[in-house]
Amino acid sequence: MQTLLTSAQMRRTDEFTIANKPIASIDLMEKAARAFVQSFLRDEFDSTKNIAIFCGKGNNGGDGLAIAYLLLHNGYENIKIYIVNFSDKQSDDFAINRQRLDESRYRKTIINKAADLKNIKTDIIIDAILGSGLNKPLTSDYADLVKYINKLNKKVYAVDVPTGFPAEGEIPSDYNGIKAYKTICFQRPKINFFFPESALATEKHEVVAIGLDENFIQNQDSDFFLIEESDIRHMLKPRKLFSHKGTYGHALIIAGNTNTMGAALLSSMSCLYTGAGLTTACIPQSGLIALNTTLPEVIALPRDEYRKVDNPAKYQAIAIGPGLGLSAAHEKLLENLIFDNQPLVIDADALNMLSERPDLIDKLPENSILTPHMKEFDRLFGEHQNWWDRLQTAKVKAQQLKIVIMLKNQFTFICVPKGRIYINPTGNPAMAQGGMGDVLTGIIAAFLAQKYASTDAAILACYIHGKAGDNLAMDKIVVSASQVAKQIPVEIKHLM
Ligand SMILES: NC(=O)C1=CN([C@@H]2O[C@H](COP(=O)(O)OP(=O)(O)OC[C@H]3O[C@@H](n4cnc5c(N)ncnc54)[C@H](OP(=O)(O)O)[C@@H]3O)[C@@H](O)[C@H]2O)[C@@H](O)CC1
Numbered sequence: 001m002q003t004l005l006t007s008a009q010m011r012r013t014d015e016f017t018i019a020n021k022p023i024a025s026i027d028l029m030e031k032a033a034r035a036f037v038q039s040f041l042r043d044e045f046d047s048t049k050n051i052a053i054f055c056g057k058g059n060n061g062g063d064g065l066a067i068a069y070l071l072l073h074n075g076y077e078n079i080k081i082y083i084v085n086f087s088d089k090q091s092d093d094f095a096i097n098r099q100r101l102d103e104s105r106y107r108k109t110i111i112n113k114a115a116d117l118k119n120i121k122t123d124i125i126i127d128a129i130l131g132s133g134l135n136k137p138l139t140s141d142y143a144d145l146v147k148y149i150n151k152l153n154k155k156v157y158a159v160d161v162p163t164g165f166p167a168e169g170e171i172p173s174d175y176n177g178i179k180a181y182k183t184i185c186f187q188r189p190k191i192n193f194f195f196p197e198s199a200l201a202t203e204k205h206e207v208v209a210i211g212l213d214e215n216f217i218q219n220q221d222s223d224f225f226l227i228e229e230s231d232i233r234h235m236l237k238p239r240k241l242f243s244h245k246g247t248y249g250h251a252l253i254i255a256g257n258t259n260t261m262g263a264a265l266l267s268s269m270s271c272l273y274t275g276a277g278l279t280t281a282c283i284p285q286s287g288l289i290a291l292n293t294t295l296p297e298v299i300a301l302p303r304d305e306y307r308k309v310d311n312p313a314k315y316q317a318i319a320i321g322p323g324l325g326l327s328a329a330h331e332k333l334l335e336n337l338i339f340d341n342q343p344l345v346i347d348a349d350a351l352n353m354l355s356e357r358p359d360l361i362d363k364l365p366e367n368s369i370l371t372p373h374m375k376e377f378d379r380l381f382g383e384h385q386n387w388w389d390r391l392q393t394a395k396v397k398a399q400q401l402k403i404v405i406m407l408k409n410q411f412t413f414i415c416v417p418k419g420r421i422y423i424n425p426t427g428n429p430a431m432a433q434g435g436m437g438d439v440l441t442g443i444i445a446a447f448l449a450q451k452y453a454s455t456d457a458a459i460l461a462c463y464i465h466g467k468a469g470d471n472l473a474m475d476k477i478v479v480s481a482s483q484v485a486k487q488i489p490v491e492i493k494h495l496m
């Protein structure tokens with residue numbers, strides 16, 4: 001897991017690295033600039049392009065100057081350097097890089113106020129005005145300059161963080177910072193890059209290592225952790241010699257209705273393909289033929305007037321919700337399951353019924369897993385105006401109720417009872433299609449059936465679900481939920 005840090009913690013890491021490694025502050029800046037340029041050159045290899053580099057007077061601007069220097073040395077002739085002179089202060093390393101530039105033949109333009117800028121002709125912009133030192137919203141000249149740059153509608157590469165974008169905390173809905181095409185950030189992604197609102201500031205980000213002390217970073221106190229493939233490889237348990245279906249547990253999927261039988265099929269299919277020893281689908285009578293013909297391996301349990309799961313203890317995992325439909329009978333079924341006090345996976349309509357019965361929320365069995373998307377989450381726990389606040393609520397609820405909350409999105413946040421938030425990096429917009437969440441629910445149930453702890457099951461399921469989607473999307477514009485389900489055993493095999 002990568003520990004993710006706030007700007008203040010990054011600054012401390014910076015200081016610690018300089019104090020404890022044989023590297024001076026200016027050399028760290030040089031390393032950052034080199035790492036930026038390496039990544040930039042992979043995208044922009046045409047050295048005849050016009051590049052405008054805007055540099056503030058802090059360390060972000062210092063990076064910008066070093067980047068300009070390196071690009072010029074790489075044969076990029078058409079570089080214009082703009083020094084944003086809106087403050088009397090300058091950082092030491094900015095000053096050193098500025099002096100180096102002053103002593104060279106390279107020219108620069110000083111901008112004393114936003115209105116100084118007129119008729120800039122450029123193909124590409126590098127934004128090094130303000131970085132992680134941002135400590136208030138952009139106003140006056142900074143706001144005007146950024147507005148001007150955004151209006152040029154050019155490809156903007158941001159250094160470390162787009163100017164005006166808060167690295168953590170609430171992202172204002174009226175965000176007025178730089179709108180970058182790509183942000184190349186140092187050592188760790190900013191926490192806020194994982195929120196949907198970050199699309200206002202950057203289309204994508206790439207993290208480049210600059211030699212900061214990894215031990216120091218990993219040992220910082222943080223709630224945020226980015227899941228890595230190596231974690232998944234460590235967590236997965238191989239199937240054992242002499243094992244049999246009983247070894248891998250029995251999962252019960254309570255799902256489907258007359259018009260939504262597909263949801264039950266998708267969840268059951270992914271449960272089967274994730275390796276549960278036995279999968280039983282509790283479905284409406286009307287779905288029996290569909291189940292028996294499409295998934296002959298799955299046991300059918302008709303749900304007519306079904307109000308109670310007989311002997312729930314015989315299942316190692318119970319998931320309820322996909323395509324279930326809302327009814328008094330289903331609500332009773334959910335209530336009874338909650339009173340049975342066995343951990344549950346609760347998705348879709350089961351979440352919607354739960355939001356109508358707040359009395360049941362407090363009674364959720366410990367280690368249950370809730371898988372809401374944004375709207376389901378807000379129905380359960382109240383409206384939120386932004387993702388930062390929503391995530392804070394999810395974190396608190398997961399701790400209070402001792403459950404796992406998977407707040408689904410492009411980057412899903414997995415909030416666990418210990419107060420940690422795991423961020424899943426896999427998945428892509430080709431997966432934005434109905435049924436994808438049903439598949440996720442089946443995968444979670446299968447991992448629980450195989451006796452993975454709730455937190456591990458949630459992390460594994462989310463990562464592998466997204467990874468399957470990523471690999472399938474390499475040559476497809478859209479990936480269907482059943483394709484993802486069928487890809488799961490292939491992904492698990494690759495990861496083992
Ligand atoms: N740690 C790392 O990994 C490494 C970091 N490096 C680089 O350093 C960057 C951080 O640099 P930094 O700390 O000097 O701050 P930076 O963003 O340049 O701002 C300068 C000053 O602007 C001011 N200011 C803030 N907000 C404002 C506003 N809205 N409107 C007006 N003014 C505002 C504020 O000054 P103040 O208001 O406090 O006087 C602030 O101090 C980081 O992003 C990365 O690029 C690498 O070089 C090496 C490794």
Ligand SMILES: Nc1ncnc2c1ncn2[C@@H]1O[C@H](COP(=O)(O)OP(=O)(O)O)[C@@H](O)[C@H]1O
Pocket residue numbers: 348373408409410411412426427428429430431432433434435436437438439440466
């Ligand atoms: N753009 C995307 N990038 C990554 N994952 C996505 C994207 N869109 C959807 N997904 C994933 O697909 C699933 C959708 O869940 P959900 O909205 O409950 O779907 P459904 O109810 O149709 O089954 C989630 O796991 C989500 O993370």
